[in-house]
Amino acid sequence: MKEIIFAGFGGQGVLTGGLIIAYMAAQKDLNAVWMPAYGPTMRGGKANCVVKFGETVQEKVGSPIMEDADILIAMNEPSLDYLQFCKPDATVFVNSNAVRQDYDYPEGMTVISVDCVHLAQEAENMKGQNLVMAGAVIKKCSLFELEYATAAMCRFFESKGKGKYNDKNIKAIECGYRAVS
Amino acid sequence: MNVIKQAPEIMYKNNQFCAGCGHGITYRLIQEAVEELGYKDNHITVLGVGCSCNLNTLTKGDKFQCAHGRAAAVATGMKHTKKDTLIFTYQGDGDAGVIGIAETLNAAYRNEKITVITVNNSNFGMTGGQMSWTTLPEQITTTTPLGRDCAQKGYPFHLPEMIASQFTHVAYVARGAVNDSKNIRQLKKMIKNGLEAQVKEEGYSLIEVLAPCPTNWNLSPLQSLEWLEENMLKEYPIGEFKKRGV
Amino acid sequence: MAKELMKGNVAAAEAAIRAGMDFFAGYPITPSTEVLEHLALRMPQENREMIQGENEIASMNMVIGAAACGARAMTASSGPGISLKAEAFSYAARSELPYVCLNVQRWGVGLGRLDSGQSDYMRETKGGGHGDYHHIVYSPSTIQELVDDIYEAWDVSEKYRCGVVVLSEGFLGQMMESVEIPPYKKREKPLGWGIDGSGKIGTRQSPDTDTLVARLRERTALIQSQMQRYENYQVEDAEYVFVAFGLPARVCRDAVDTLRAKGEKAGLIRPRLVWPYPVQAFKEVNPQVKGFISIESNDLGQMVEDVALASRVTSDKRVPVYCYAHSMGTPGVKMVMGKYMEVKNGSMKEVF
Numbered sequence A: 001m002k003e004i005i006f007a008g009f010g011g012q013g014v015l016t017g018g019l020i021i022a023y024m025a026a027q028k029d030l031n032a033v034w035m036p037a038y039g040p041t042m043r044g045g046k047a048n049c050v051v052k053f054g055e056t057v058q059e060k061v062g063s064p065i066m067e068d069a070d071i072l073i074a075m076n077e078p079s080l081d082y083l084q085f086c087k088p089d090a091t092v093f094v095n096s097n098a099v100r101q102d103y104d105y106p107e108g109m110t111v112i113s114v115d116c117v118h119l120a121q122e123a124e125n126m127k128g129q130n131l132v133m134a135g136a137v138i139k140k141c142s143l144f145e146l147e148y149a150t151a152a153m154c155r156f157f158e159s160k161g162k163g164k165y166n167d168k169n170i171k172a173i174e175c176g177y178r179a180v181s
Numbered sequence B: 001m002n003v004i005k006q007a008p009e010i011m012y013k014n015n016q017f018c019a020g021c022g023h024g025i026t027y028r029l030i031q032e033a034v035e036e037l038g039y040k041d042n043h044i045t046v047l048g049v050g051c052s053c054n055l056n057t058l059t060k061g062d063k064f065q066c067a068h069g070r071a072a073a074v075a076t077g078m079k080h081t082k083k084d085t086l087i088f089t090y091q092g093d094g095d096a097g098v099i100g101i102a103e104t105l106n107a108a109y110r111n112e113k114i115t116v117i118t119v120n121n122s123n124f125g126m127t128g129g130q131m132s133w134t135t136l137p138e139q140i141t142t143t144t145p146l147g148r149d150c151a152q153k154g155y156p157f158h159l160p161e162m163i164a165s166q167f168t169h170v171a172y173v174a175r176g177a178v179n180d181s182k183n184i185r186q187l188k189k190m191i192k193n194g195l196e197a198q199v200k201e202e203g204y205s206l207i208e209v210l211a212p213c214p215t216n217w218n219l220s221p222l223q224s225l226e227w228l229e230e231n232m233l234k235e236y237p238i239g240e241f242k243k244r245g246v
Numbered sequence C: 001m002a003k004e005l006m007k008g009n010v011a012a013a014e015a016a017i018r019a020g021m022d023f024f025a026g027y028p029i030t031p032s033t034e035v036l037e038h039l040a041l042r043m044p045q046e047n048r049e050m051i052q053g054e055n056e057i058a059s060m061n062m063v064i065g066a067a068a069c070g071a072r073a074m075t076a077s078s079g080p081g082i083s084l085k086a087e088a089f090s091y092a093a094r095s096e097l098p099y100v101c102l103n104v105q106r107w108g109v110g111l112g113r114l115d116s117g118q119s120d121y122m123r124e125t126k127g128g129g130h131g132d133y134h135h136i137v138y139s140p141s142t143i144q145e146l147v148d149d150i151y152e153a154w155d156v157s158e159k160y161r162c163g164v165v166v167l168s169e170g171f172l173g174q175m176m177e178s179v180e181i182p183p184y185k186k187r188e189k190p191l192g193w194g195i196d197g198s199g200k201i202g203t204r205q206s207p208d209t210d211t212l213v214a215r216l217r218e219r220t221a222l223i224q225s226q227m228q229r230y231e232n233y234q235v236e237d238a239e240y241v242f243v244a245f246g247l248p249a250r251v252c253r254d255a256v257d258t259l260r261a262k263g264e265k266a267g268l269i270r271p272r273l274v275w276p277y278p279v280q281a282f283k284e285v286n287p288q289v290k291g292f293i294s295i296e297s298n299d300l301g302q303m304v305e306d307v308a309l310a311s312r313v314t315s316d317k318r319v320p321v322y323c324y325a326h327s328m329g330t331p332g333v334k335m336v337m338g339k340y341m342e343v344k345n346g347s348m349k350e351v352f
Helices: A013-027 A077-085 A116-124 A126-141 A146-159 A163-179 B023-036 B050-055 B071-081 B093-099 B101-107 B159-166 B181-198 B220-236 C008-018 C033-044 C056-068 C081-094 C121-128 C145-160 C172-173 C209-226 C246-261 C281-283 C304-312 C333-344
Strands: A002-009 A033-034 A046-051 A069-074 A086-095 A111-116 B045-046 B062-065 B088-092 B115-120 B173-177 B205-210 B239-242 C004-007 C023-026 C049-052 C073-077 C100-107 C112-117 C137-139 C162-167 C176-179 C232-235 C240-243 C266-271 C271-274 C291-294 C321-325
Touching: A002 A013, A002 A077, A002 A126, A013 A033, A013 A046, A013 A126, A013 A146, A013 C004, A013 C176, A033 C172, A046 A077, A046 A146, A069 A077, A069 A126, A069 C172, A077 A086, A086 A126, A086 C023, A111 A126, A116 A126, A116 A163, A126 A146, A126 A163, A126 B071, A126 C004, B023 B050, B023 B088, B023 B115, B023 B181, B045 B071, B062 B093, B071 B088, B071 B093, B071 B101, B071 B115, B071 C023, B071 C049, B071 C056, B088 B093, B088 B181, B093 B101, B093 B115, B093 B159, B093 B173, B101 B115, B101 B159, B101 C008, B101 C023, B101 C056, B115 B181, B159 B173, B159 B205, B159 B239, B173 B220, B181 B205, B181 B220, B205 B220, C004 C008, C008 C033, C008 C073, C008 C100, C008 C145, C008 C162, C008 C176, C023 C033, C023 C056, C033 C049, C049 C056, C056 C073, C056 C081, C073 C081, C081 C100, C081 C121, C100 C145, C100 C172, C112 C172, C121 C162, C121 C271, C137 C145, C145 C162, C145 C176, C162 C246, C172 C246, C172 C321, C232 C281, C240 C246, C246 C333, C266 C281, C281 C304, C291 C304, C291 C333, C304 C321, C321 C333
Parallel strands: A002 A069, A069 A086, A086 A111, B045 B062, B045 B088, B088 B115, B115 B205, B173 B205, C023 C049, C023 C073, C073 C100, C100 C162, C137 C162, C240 C266, C240 C291, C291 C321
Antiparallel strands: A002 A046, A033 A046, A033 C176, B173 B239, C004 C176, C100 C112, C137 C271, C232 C266
16 A cells, blocks of 8 residues: 655645546556545645555555555645654655755655756746656656656546647656656 | 306316415416416426415326425426426415525526416415515514514515516516406416416516405405405506516 | 546546436535536536526425436535435425435534535434435445445335435545446336326325325335345454444454454444444344444544444343544544554443
8 A cells, every 4th residue: 555645735736746646556457546635725725635556456445544654745845744644664755945955854754855846947847846746756666667657647638638738747757757766 | 058168177176275265266277278278288286385285186287295485496307307398386475485585586597497376365374374575564464463564574575576677588477366357367368478488488487466365364255355456456566577579 | 347536526426427317406515516517517418407506405306396207316415505405305205206315424513614524424314304204325435335326326216215315425525536437327117107297197106194104114114124234344253343434434444454463353344324224234243242333523423323222232232332423534544443442441431
């Protein structure tokens, strides 16, 4: 079981970012759950979603709520509140443009700083900062192969009638993917 | 014997309304109109709560008993399911204009292809003569024992005028009365117009019927006709407020 | 058919279309609104009828009208909206009309909050409107179950001439999960009744009060015996058994696995219908069980009363019944495990 929290301000694409990761898992026939914060949270401008998926086709997702995350993606500093819902050895991806460098993380966690703004600029896709982050996560945590991930993402956007941005979006995900090792 | 005119086939001979009540005539007119339009075997009477409930014993045609005030909504659901069936509500003024004002107005607002027929006798008949929104100024009812003080309790409510003036897209809106033969003949035409507007898919239609309530007015049947003419006709003018095709 | 990642509310709405729904009326309310939105697009595509009503009262009365004429009709809402429909539920029951109502439950009394919850258990299982009647109440835990329940709902509703409620939850409606959407189907056999305007068929309601009462009693007993549905997990040797439906049941199942891995003998009864209540499930539990723990997402504990009743009628022993009412949201696995240990070490007081 993988549990991922994708959090940030409304407009940073965190719900879509999480959904694309869930979609990548579901397209591999893995059982996947995507749970968005909705209602008052959404309207207050703060957004997050939880993605859980089985690591084998047989593995089912039980509890769908945020509780014991393997990965936290923090697009801004308030999102680090969700560290309390992370495993002690979780991997935390932070947007270096919106989170201060000297933040005091719990011991045992791996922290990956991603320069979303510059990487998105490089991809000529400023709205694709969430995809940059998704690319970094997929690589660092060995979730999916790059080729599979970009193909699945393209299918996702095509299903929403937004396939015309696929080239820009592939670039964004690739920039994130290559930014981590 | 030559038969010049007989009761509609779909009508039972006896009814349970009080002597002098206006419901019997009104429903007879509706059934005549239904038969004449060729819908004897293809119509539904959607019944409100109040004295209109007594129609259960008056018609052999399809009928459905609704919750108080909800007939226009039920008729809407029916019409969307049976588009070729003639569907009309039969409600009192309390049912259509007080507790059911939301359903009545919203069905008109959406221009549902249904017909609302509402009988206005200026009081709540079934529960024993309480104030309705149509109760006249100074009229005594069991909840206006000293006469209706309109400054405190609101003024007589004119449902057809309200619908015709606000929802100008509806097909047909009229008010008739059952107090004399001339008005009864006119009312028959109004009812037929309203039902025909539905059949021809022109839109929503509503007919209000001024009817006497001798029992709760504490008058004889004849006196109640006089009271209706002297009081109700002045407050509630009869006529067509929205004509078809205009 | 391949699985798709779908939002609970959207999947529920699509399942209703696949099940042959002819008519839908509803009014927006978070967290159920996507049902209405999806159907606003899809129903006209399928040449079926959909109305955004002026409120929930009118919407449910429209459903009555459509159902009385033989349509497969449905409405959907959430806590406060369903309260407004309760009057019409009673009238539908009087006319013995089949219909489906989806309740995407939110938390709380009054306006409550938009958060997920299980605050409507009492109302949905005990009636809710005036007079004596029951809904058949499905309690899905996954979006697939939500879809399957709605897909079956009219078949059951028409068989018994009894309204069906599908008890979803805010989180279940809002989340997305891999789901298989079933193929289009239609009613298999004609209803044999339904107002058609001819004056000859009608709703074939019970003609008089005595017949109606007898029929209602007979039908209720029949549903209670034929619709016992539940999933028992590790109850045969359990010391303490969780009882939970909907999302808390998923959490409890994870908790059972984790507790078992630590040597605790935990079990779970998961009602798949909460009316009729699956009393049968309690007969399969270890006779030496030391307690039942009802886990619910409401404030006071509602299902716990049915847990107590079921445990008493299936055992001569007076097995203690505990309750953890989590309030809004869904409890986590750690929370539920903590409650288990509180029960075990005696620090939680029994309710019954």
